Amino acid sequence: MWHHESREWRDIPLAREFVEDWRGLGVADMAYAVRDGRLHRTNGSLAYHVLDIMHAVYDASREGRHIELVSGCQRPQPLRAGEFNVVQQHGH
Secondary structure, three states, X not given: OEEOOOOEEOOOOOOOOOOOOOOOHHHHHHHHXXXXXXXXXXXXXXXXXXXXXXXXXXXXXXXXXXXXXXXXXXXXXXXOOOHHHHHHHHHO
């Protein structure tokens, strides 16, 4: 991470190492959500908010100032205990 005061890059340790094969989890969640009639976790509102964040980071870096986000989204519900195992079994 860039440290502004010292003007140098610093390593930041990972908070959690991901060792599971989670590829395809978002697509599987989307399919189950469509089937079950619920909003999937990676919906358009979240995608727009992520895009807004990416543009704000770029603009802030380029302009040297803070950028206020114009978007927001509802925080997706976490996976329930065992839900990932079901998705993983169907994928293999």
